[in-house]
Amino acid sequence: MFSSKSERLTPFYVMELLERAQELKRAGKSIIDLEIGEPDFPTAPHICKAAISALKAGETKYTHSLGLLELREAITQYYNRKFALEISPLQVIVTSGTSPALLLLFMGLLDRGDEVVMSNPYYACYPNFVEYLGGKPVFVHTSEDDGFGLKPDPVAQTLTGKTKAILINSPCNPTGYVMxxxxxxxxxxxxxxxxxxSDEIYQGLIYKGKDHSILEFTNNAFVLNGFSKLYAMTGWRLGYLVAPPEYIRPLQKLQQNFFICANSFVQHAGVAALLGPQEHVREMVGIYDERRKYILKRLKETGFGVGYEPQGAYYVLANARDFGGDSLHLSRCILEDAGVAVTPGIDFGEGAEGYLRFSYSNNLDNIREGMDRIDRYFNG
Ligand SMILES: Cc1ncc(COP(=O)(O)O)c(C=O)c1O
Incomplete structure (x- = not known):
């Protein structure tokens, strides 16, 4: 009944695991969540206040399809100041999250058979976006020994007459790699x-070195970003796409037809997030870093391989081959028998099979309890 391309879509295992974890919790079992890539922090009060004020002021109508000019100006101010760029608000399209921005962009770029080069491991949804729209993901395998880093030479070797784009993600989900x-x-x-x-959604969540944007190196680039991670706004659904000027009009037509615009009052919250105080962001980054150091220590003590210490985002892709090669089976056992939810590496491509992704977007007490349980489960 459903289209064959819908039938072919692979499940996002982490969501299935999350749903099973919720089921177990409802049945009264204690479960520690180390699977989901969602900040445990609440959205900062000044951001919430801006949305409430917008609602009270009646900002509940459609906005310009590209997004409120005020927000597009705030986005360009943020990028221009941070990376010494000169992008214009006319290059920005505001979307209801980074995911719709990905969809919009691939809808605009891909014809049947067009290729998109990306690393493997990859963010689980990337190949699905590409394949759903008739394109073909072309993988460049990266390994733990190389820090899971995507390198220019192998990328160059995969380019063909059909290559439509090279997709990069730094800081990277699931490896925490920073390019x-x-x-x-x-x-x-x-x-x-x-x-x-360049999917820059984890930009700002970096623990060593300096942040970068692809726009410092080339103008022939699309930047995807959003408010979910850095500003702890996953449920607000707000993101954006920065594109070379000549692509804006075709993308705008897609936006008008398929999405109309992003949520109006949420866009006002986005302005407050970018232009308001940033102290809360610095605090969150400091806390993530503490958790990062702690979980790395515990993973190694428990017997996981950590060939690469993540420098950004809030994930560790830990080598679990000593505990079994089938990551889906392993994560199901850890959930059912140890009461800890972790993400199977296979969600991120066969390059991550034999690995488990641990998210440290949960508080230190929970991380400690989760790692205690896993340690007891494997080591008695
Ligand atoms: C690499 C990457 N890109 C995009 C997204 C989607 O983010 P959003 O909440 O903005 O749709 C995620 C979410 O986990 C992600 O990890």
Whole structure:
């Protein structure tokens, strides 16, 4: 009954695991969540206040399809100040999250058989976006020994006449890899005339070194970003796409037809997030870093392999091959028998099979309890 392309869509295992974890909790079982990539922090009060004021002021109508000019200006101010750029509000499209921005962009770019180069492991949904729209993901395998880093040379070797884009994600989900500036430059050069799509949703969540944007290295790039992670706003559904000027009009037509615009009062909250105080962000980053150090220590003590210590986002992709090669089976056992939810590596491609992804977007007490349970489960 459903279209064959819908039937072919792979499940997002982490969501299935989350749903099973919720079921177990409802049945009275204690479960620790280390699976979901969602900040445990509440959205800052000044951001909530801005949304409430907008609602009270009647900001409940459709907005401009590209988004409120005030928000597009705040986004460009943020990028221009942080990375010494000169992007214009006319290059920005506001969306209801980074996910719709990905959909919009791939709808705009892909014809049947067009290729998109990406790393493997990858963010679970990337190949599904591409395949659903008739494109073909082309994988470049990265390994733990190399810090899961995507390198320019292998990327260059995969380019064909059908390559429509190179998709990168730094800081990376699921590996926590942060691409150094020389690699961003190298990939921009290797791309030649092919545009680079840079998913920068974890930008700002970085524990060593300096943040970078692809736009420092090339103008032939699309940047995806959103408010879910850095501003702890997952449920608000707000994101954006920065594109070269010539792509805006075709993307705008897609937005008008398929999405109309992003939520109006939420866009006002976005302005407050970008232009308001940033102290709460610095505090969150400091706390994530503490948790990162703690979970890395505990994972190693428990017997997981951690060949690469993540530098950004809030994930560790830990090698669990000593405990079994089938990551889906392993994560189901850990959930049912130890009461801890972790994400199976297979969610992120066969390059991550044999690994488990641990998220440290949960508080230190829960991480400690979760790691105690896993340690007892494997080591008695
Ligand atoms: C790499 C990456 N891109 C995009 C998204 C989707 O984010 P949003 O909440 O903005 O749709 C996520 C969510 O986990 C992600 O990890």
């Amino acid at each position: 150094p500036p020389e690699t961003l430059r190298g990939i921009s050069e290797a791309a030649d005339k092919v545009p680079v799509i």
